Amino acid sequence: MKIIIKHHFWLFLINIFLTIVGSIGTLFFAYFFGKVIEFAISKDLQSFIFYIIVALLTTTIAIVSDYLSVLIQNKIIKEINQELRKKYYDKILSDQFNSNIDTGKFINNSSNKISQLEIFYYESVFSIFNGICFLILSIVMVIYYNWLIFIITTFFSILVFLVPFLTTKKSQKKIQISNQANDDFLQFSKDSVKSYWNYWSLNKTNKLKSDLMKISNNYEKENKINKNFQGLQVMLSTITIYLIQIILITLISFFLFKNIFTVAIVVTLSQVTSQYIQSFGIILNHFIKYLNLRKTNNEINEPYIKELENFTKTKVIDEKLDSIIFKNFTFKYDETTILDKINLKIINGDKVLILGKSGVGKSTLLKQLFYPRLFEEKSEIFINDMSCENYDIRKQAVYIDQDIFLSKDTIWNNITLANPEINKEEVDYYLNFLQLNHLIDRLEFGLETIILDNMQNLSGGERQRFAILRGLVAKKPWLFLDEVNSALDKKTSGLIMNYLLDKKAFTIIMVAHHIEKEHLIKFNKIIKL
Template identity: 25%
Template sequence: MSTTNKSSSLKKVMRFARPYRVRFNWVIVFAVSLSVFAAIRPYLLKQTVDQYIASKDAGGLLYYILLMTLVLLLEVASQFYFVYWANWLGQDIVKDIREKLFSHITAFRMKFFDNEPVGKLVTRTVFDIESIARIFSQGLFMIISDLLKMLVILGVMFYMNWKLTLIVLLAMPVLIYATRIFQQKMKGAFEEVRTQVANLNTFVQERLTGMKIVQLFNREDIEYEKFKEINQKHNDAWQKNILYNSIFFPIADIISSLTLGFIIWYGGISILNGDNMTTIGDLFAYTMLISMLFNPLRQIADKFNELQMGIIASDRVFELLESGQQVQDPGTIEAGHFKGELEFSNIRFSYIENEEVIKGINLKVNAGETIAIVGSTGAGKSTIINLLNRFYEISSGKITIDGTDINNFTLSSLRRQIGIVLQDVFLFADTILNNITLNNAEISREEVIAAAKAIGVHDFIMSLPGGYDYNVKERGVMLSSGQRQLIAFLRAYVSNPSILILDEATSSIDTYSEELIQNATEQITKGRTSIVIAHRLATIVNADKIIVMDKGRIVEEGRHYDLINREEGYYKNLYYSQFAVEGEG
């Protein structure tokens, strides 16, 4: 990352500190006071040795001991408030960034999620943002504090004995050079670590989510070997960090020890030769001062790396925040309850540029009608629904509801009026009630129970331990696929949508659940425009209209009995071929 990008990323992070300006200023105040109190202690020690121990003044010695104790307590208090407030500030800032990022991600186009691994997004939202907190807790403020401390200590050292201080300054370029080399090496190592962490998270996330497939196809050993390979790369990245630390810190300690030894030797010779400029108190004080000067300089490389790691993480986070992947919402009309008249006019759409999956479709659905869309896999059935909900933006053409272009409605109000039941129902690790209401406070428990009774699923829910308070666990694993479908039907019903979409909602379920779902379907489609994407054609024979799609086009349209009687009709062949397969089964 270039210096310009680093500066830019840090400035973006600092903008989030503006609401906490008072706390930010207090952290700086405590950093300054910490530096001053730390530098005063060695000077007081010098005075104690030279003026009171040498002259055997017990009263003066006690006074200075109490004074050093007071300064030490003030230093400890400054250290406490500095560390506490810096960490507090950092956590509040990352809380704000994480909330903004999560809100941002939830507004992204579906196309973004088609291309981005979930594990990578988890890394950005959790681990990378936590690294940003270290900019404040371990990086920026610590560096400011250490630099202030070094400047104050150097000032005190020059005031006490400029000759000894010059010896110290001769050693500092060597340590600064070693620090610079260490920082450069660690930069590349940290970048590699972040990359490998993202890869590891992505791999683990996908395998845990798809564990059933892993075990079903006996992939445990193969996936284990892949995991070992990725984990080894992660381990190798960290080994570089360990190696550089193992080399740098002993070198820094050697430089510090040699400098101290030379100071004691030179200072001792000066005292023995009668040099009044150097005193025994100086040697005592410099023993502390060299450590206090070199330790921050030695650790500042590590702090710079913490800062750099946080900046690298912030760069990744802001890349997401500034990606421009949100669904565009130019609409200004708040959608009320629709009559439900739909019209698709010459709709064209491509997931991948120049590879159309919807090719000039024209379709009109009257208010209150139930239409079914059928066709082979990949015909474009579900894509039609995705476009109606504006999960994807059409390439050309227009979709209207009650004569108004859907782009003119605000996105949230449009989606509130469209209820969807998907084939693959997603349930959160929460109660049945919360999975139905999705924590919408406007939907009461009583309304949910009344709705469940109306569509015939109340008895099924009450048969579960805890009824509506039964926790279905992650992804609803405690329920069968049919039971999850029933929850999805109830979820759609209580939202009282104007338009209802059933996307292959009755496929792959047991007979008992299918009967319940058929009853629920009859109830929730009453008085609503309904679109049923059907896999099992026997379930849509009573639809007002059947739309037959093939390769992104509408090839037939009509009622079941009209289509079934067409000679060599596409729907007829599809229907009887499926009937024959089910008969064989």
């Protein structure tokens, strides 16, 4: 309730106003038709026609007010869902990289749990409030008439189910579209978690969050359309109920004209008490749902992962990166100490090789050098000879994985993610150098082709070359390379290794489990694990 009032106060006030107007319109509809009966008895035709018209006007006001109230509620809930997701993404996909994301929990919290909150929590809040408004007003009217109970129209209200049956086919189509949008959102959320490290290492987590919010907005849009259609069904059902009531009262009035029996204000009270009972049932039902979902609401609004205790601010390196020095550096992998209190200095232009068998922690060490805050092991760190506890070098360095995640976007936007201002001639040069131009040339739209399914049809070597391509396009002087040649043939690997190692402007920190002797001699520092 707090988030509704705090962030959507004016819309909430409008909803209150429409709810009260709709409730008053409904009650006045009953009252004016009571007057219709009264003048039918007295056979005052002019007054009878007048109150028929007034009753129809109040009915129209009630129906339109209720429908507009539903639209406003849907708008508020859509924005709340977006706010919850943004809040959740800011916590999980923060600029302080989090390596402990539970993929299943991430998807469940950002989709299923928020949907549960929408249906069983926030919608219940509105239903409870609307029911209470009508309940209070109807109680006042019933007390005014001394609580006469005569429910005539309730028996016929079952006819309201005709409306959903008549609109079933269209409703199913709306639901299908909404479900497809939900599936797309879930898949993209899953892919986003997989690509988090790639985006983070390229200093583009904001782009990742922006893309997530974009597809989330589409999901919420389709969801809102579906719910608006359901609201239309409710409106049509309401019209059906009122038409049935009009028919019944008109029929009773006909009998009054014929002096068969007399009915006065009973018709009014029959409608009011019938809806009073319905409102009470709605309040009770939604209050139970509200209580059941309080815990889920707290889970979404509470931080998903607590910040590390005694967290010290990370030093962001904007200027030229000349050196990184570790003193008393300890590296553990699977509870085993691999490096114990060593000193390591990497200066601009160095070519550093981390060599070892598979499974000894080479990639983990590389990530720790790229971003020490990921790990618990502490050491004295100096950036450009200045002491710091943690650092962020993404503006000067790029981390290139042995595989690449490609989001659902154009090939151009994927490979220029970290450097969207790069000119096409430079990209074409790298495409030719990495022998990827033939893959682009055979596509109808070339670099503007939209990537589907993360281009799973590419070979391992092609994917590695795309990873290298994106890293080179980033135009960063420090390159952290994680087994980037493991799936390349000897000739292609040699070509790329010579290019990287011969460039004096590049500082290379590379992980490999095997490397050719001709390339080994080009490294001036080797760490064996």
